[in-house]
Every structure is written in structure tokens, then in C-alpha cells.
Amino acid sequence: MNKKIIGSFLGVLMVLGLTSIPAFASMPNGTVIMGNKAFDLNYANNTANIKEISNAIAAGGELYVKDFSGKWINNVSGQTVDANVIPAVVYKNSVGVINYDAADIDQVAILAALGDSITNGMSATKGNGYVDLFYNNSKSIQGNEGIKLINLGIPGEKSRDLLSNLQNDAATKDAVSKAKMITISVGGNNLLAPVINAVATSFNLATTSPTFASDLKLALASPNNQQTLNLTLSKLPSALASGVQQFGTDWVGIIGAIKTLAPKADIYVTTLYNPLNQLDPLYIVFDPAIQGINKIIKTPNAGYKVADVYTAFHDYKGTEPLINFSLFTGNLDPHPTTKGHEVIYQSHVSAKEIVVAK
Missing domain, CATH: 3.40.50.1110 (SGNH hydrolase)
Structure with a gap:
């Protein structure tokens, strides 16, 4: 696994902070995406979950972070990206999981x-x-x-x-x-x-x-x-x-x-x-x-x-x-x-x- 990528990724997490808010129509601010998985930053930064997070990164796929102003950032380039590039993911926090469709849209019940x-x-x-x-x-x-x-x-x-x-x-x-x-x-x-x-x-x-x-x-x-x-x-x-x-x-x-x-x-x-x-x-x-x-x-x-x-x-x-x-x-x-x-x-x-x- 590329340690440089992990280190850069974790650095972004720390900069963004540890606060998350409940999800409604889209993923909450303070979310990180790894391929087809997404995590609340509190959850991702918890050392008890480091193996799960490392495995998600190793599985491949783009890394995106949603900052606390609601903007999506490509974790490698640091550039802001449109929500339309965000894939369908399974979002996870300490409470449970939520399915989101592509483009950061809450999956309709x-x-x-x-x-x-x-x-x-x-x-x-x-x-x-x-x-x-x-x-x-x-x-x-x-x-x-x-x-x-x-x-x-x-x-x-x-x-x-x-x-x-x-x-x-x-x-x-x-x-x-x-x-x-x-x-x-x-x-x-x-x-x-x-x-x-x-x-x-x-x-x-x-x-x-x-x-x-x-x-x-x-x-x-x-x-x-x-x-x-x-x-x-x-x-x-x-x-x-x-x-x-x-x-x-x-x-x-x-x-x-x-x-x-x-x-x-x-x-x-x-x-x-x-x-x-x-x-x-x-x-x-x-x-x-x-x-x-x-x-x-x-x-x-x-x-x-x-x-x-x-x-x-x-x-x-x-x-x-x-x-x-x-x-x-x-x-x-x-x-x-x-x-x-x-x-x-x-x-x-x-x-x-x-x-x-x-």
C-alpha cells in the first residue's frame, strides 16, 4: 500500500476536523469517500477502525472529501469537484449505514x-x-x-x-x-x-x-x-x-x-x-x-x-x-x-x- 497516499489522506482528515452532522438528502459535511465506501470523519479517524479504513483505501478507487462548507475535494489533486462525479456509496458512521446513489443523493426509501x-x-x-x-x-x-x-x-x-x-x-x-x-x-x-x-x-x-x-x-x-x-x-x-x-x-x-x-x-x-x-x-x-x-x-x-x-x-x-x-x-x-x-x-x-x- 502506498504510505504517502495514506499519510496525505489522513492529513486532510485532521485538517477538516472531527465533527459530523446527521445525513438527510445528501452525505453530511465531513465525509470521506474511498471507492464505493464512505465514512464519517469521526469514524475514519477512530484508531479502532484503522484496519477497516486501510482496507478500504487498499481496495482502490478515487478518494474524495466533503469539507465543512459542503464542497467535494479530490484528495489527490486538492481540486474542488462537482458532485456529479461522486459514485454510489455505502456511508458508515458510528450509528449505522446509509446507501447513497451517485451524485451524492440519498437513496430513496x-x-x-x-x-x-x-x-x-x-x-x-x-x-x-x-x-x-x-x-x-x-x-x-x-x-x-x-x-x-x-x-x-x-x-x-x-x-x-x-x-x-x-x-x-x-x-x-x-x-x-x-x-x-x-x-x-x-x-x-x-x-x-x-x-x-x-x-x-x-x-x-x-x-x-x-x-x-x-x-x-x-x-x-x-x-x-x-x-x-x-x-x-x-x-x-x-x-x-x-x-x-x-x-x-x-x-x-x-x-x-x-x-x-x-x-x-x-x-x-x-x-x-x-x-x-x-x-x-x-x-x-x-x-x-x-x-x-x-x-x-x-x-x-x-x-x-x-x-x-x-x-x-x-x-x-x-x-x-x-x-x-x-x-x-x-x-x-x-x-x-x-x-x-x-x-x-x-x-x-x-x-x-x-x-x-x-
Whole structure:
């Protein structure tokens, strides 16, 4: 290692002094950059950290110092430089670390919303999906004023799709790794998709047809199709059980991937609601499977908060509908209404981690 460079560098540190101030939108005055790392001068001048500082210098990269007037100085030339030349760095002081983007800009905190079409806000009026409501509430809380929303909801997404994206999709991994808060709503398609496909197949209907809903309604209303329907319904528990099993397999990987990418993020997970009216004959067919997935989600001491949407929908006493789905009437929209999204949002506000003493 070049001792002359180290000596010159340490000399600049001593001249600048030992005082630092908290970082907000940019790195504080009294900061030194070594390659892709940055340190508070108090921290850099502490003899207890000399090995870490020496290793950072040895790793190479430009050396810059931010003086107490806020100017960036190239430590080798002594010339003032524009902030645009400053690289993205991980800043460290005695309190902790902060990520800064290039050009000395504080890395924006992110709320990453993961999941399916419910996450995407489907069937809510614009701007009133539960993610939008939760985001607006979150950014009103002190410390979250500049938080940015990245909605990664994908219509039709199943648990295995979310797991794949967390493992392989660059955009998903990047957003989650930078997230301060993460919401997850997934699992409904593990159950609903195979059921709709099974019913459609039994009546030789194409789910992609623009008239599928009306065609299904006519098929279900015909007395001649009752035997076919009964046979299809008798096979549903097996299909639903398979969906629950797949979710259980995927869930461990989903949470593991998220915690690896964003170990300090606050995570909120919604339980599944039953999209069927309690008087619908299929309600009792779906409910055990939904409860099966919810039991997995509500695993104690899992390190995330649970928004118990199932209970909120089940116990709802209002007159405005939360959902309108029914196979028998041909209403195939399983998504929450705008009011339903509001109830999901409220469940997030009151979400709690399930903790059981060991």
C-alpha cells in the first residue's frame, strides 16, 4: 500500500476536523469517500477502525472529501469537484449505514408492493386500491415523507410466480433490496385458477373468450348440466388441496428471499379472504383451503406483520359490498370492490406480528 497516499489522506482528515452532522438528502459535511465506501470523519479517524479504513483505501478507487462548507475535494489533486462525479456509496458512521446513489443523493426509501391483481388495485376506483391507500398513509408518517411506491402486482400471479420473480427477475430483486416497507398479497390464484378452469373444461368453455362469463352463467342455469356440475364440484377439494400444498412449499422460499434481499424491511402480509358469499353453496368448499393458506401465512414468530383480511371480511357488518363474486350467477370478478380495498387497507394499518413465546 502506498504510505504517502495514506499519510496525505489522513492529513486532510485532521485538517477538516472531527465533527459530523446527521445525513438527510445528501452525505453530511465531513465525509470521506474511498471507492464505493464512505465514512464519517469521526469514524475514519477512530484508531479502532484503522484496519477497516486501510482496507478500504487498499481496495482502490478515487478518494474524495466533503469539507465543512459542503464542497467535494479530490484528495489527490486538492481540486474542488462537482458532485456529479461522486459514485454510489455505502456511508458508515458510528450509528449505522446509509446507501447513497451517485451524485451524492440519498437513496430513496421504497414501499415495494408484491402480489397479484389485488395488489395491482383491480376493481377499485383509480387511486383507491389498498396499496395506494396504504402508501398515502405511510408517507404521512414522520420519517417516510420521501418514500416511493413501486407496485409490482401482476394479475394472475401465483405463489410460484412470485418466488420465481424474487429469485430471477432483476427489477423485482432491485426494488425489494431497496425497500423500507414491503406488502404481499398472493395465494388467491393458487385456488381460484384451477377451480375456474375445471368448471370451464366441464362445460367445454374457453376462459379466454370475451363471452365466457355469460356462457358460464347460461351453462350453470341449465338443469341438464346439473350432473356435470356436481361431478366437477366433487373434484374441487383435491384441486384446492393441491393449491394449498404448492403455496406452503413456495412460502418458505418467498419469505426467505425477501429477508435475504431486504433484511431490515418492514413486511406486511395479507391473509386470503373468501370471495364467496357465505350463503353460496361453494363457500364451504373453498373455505377450508383458504384457511389452509392462512394458517401458513399466520405462522408465529415469522418476522412479518399479518393483515388479517379474512377476519375483516368475514366479520364485516356494513351494507356496501366488499366483493360480488359468484360462480352460480356468472359474476367471475373475485376482486374486492373499492370498499373492499378500503377494508384491506385498514387491516394493514392494524397489522401485527404473530408472536408466541418459545
